[in-house]
Amino acid sequence: MIAETVCSAVSAAGLGIAAVTAYRKRFLSAARIAAYSLVPVGLVMTGVVGWAADTAFSPTAWAGFVVLGGAWLLFTGTRAVERRRGGGGTRKERKAARDSTQADAVAPAASAPSLGPAKRPATRPAAAPRAQSGDDFSDIEAILKKHGI
Incomplete structure (x- = not known):
């Protein structure tokens, strides 16, 4: 009873x-506020508020939520253990499946590449000569000295 009264008061305040x-000529905002304020009254009229109030104060409903939470924990725990082990089934079944996939390989005895020996590519143009390593560090040293490091 009190939940319905509170919802009706909230709706009346929202409509106000x-x-x-709307009096301030902001009709779009007024229509949006009116829509939001009619939601609690609609929930009261459909009976959702009464059902939610009965559920919130029912020890049986809370026990049901606890049971559902426990079931969810068991389900996720078993899935995590199953993933950690590497799939379902017994250890023998997993080993047999792994051995059968290795035996069914396309070319298990092939060890040499099928394209033949590699050829050297054509000569590349000469790369630009690298600067001496002292030149590279001199720039860094100058920056560090500039900042007093």
Whole structure:
């Protein structure tokens, strides 16, 4: 009973705010506020508020939520262990499956590449000569000295 009264009061206050907003010529905002303020009354009329209030104060409902939470924990725990082990089934079944996939390989005895020996590519143009390593560090040293490091 009190939940329905609170929802009705919230809706009445929202409709009052919508009326003030419409008076200020902000009709789009007023329509949006009116829509939001009608939601609690609609929930009361459909019986959702009564059901939620009965559920919130019911020890049986809370026990049901606890049971559902326990079931969820068991489910996720077993899935995590299964993933850590590497799939379902017994250890023998997993080993047999792994051995059968290795035996069914396309070319298990092939060890040499099928394209033949590699050829050297054509000569590359000469790369630009590298600067001496002292030149590279001199720039860094200058920057560090500039900052007093």
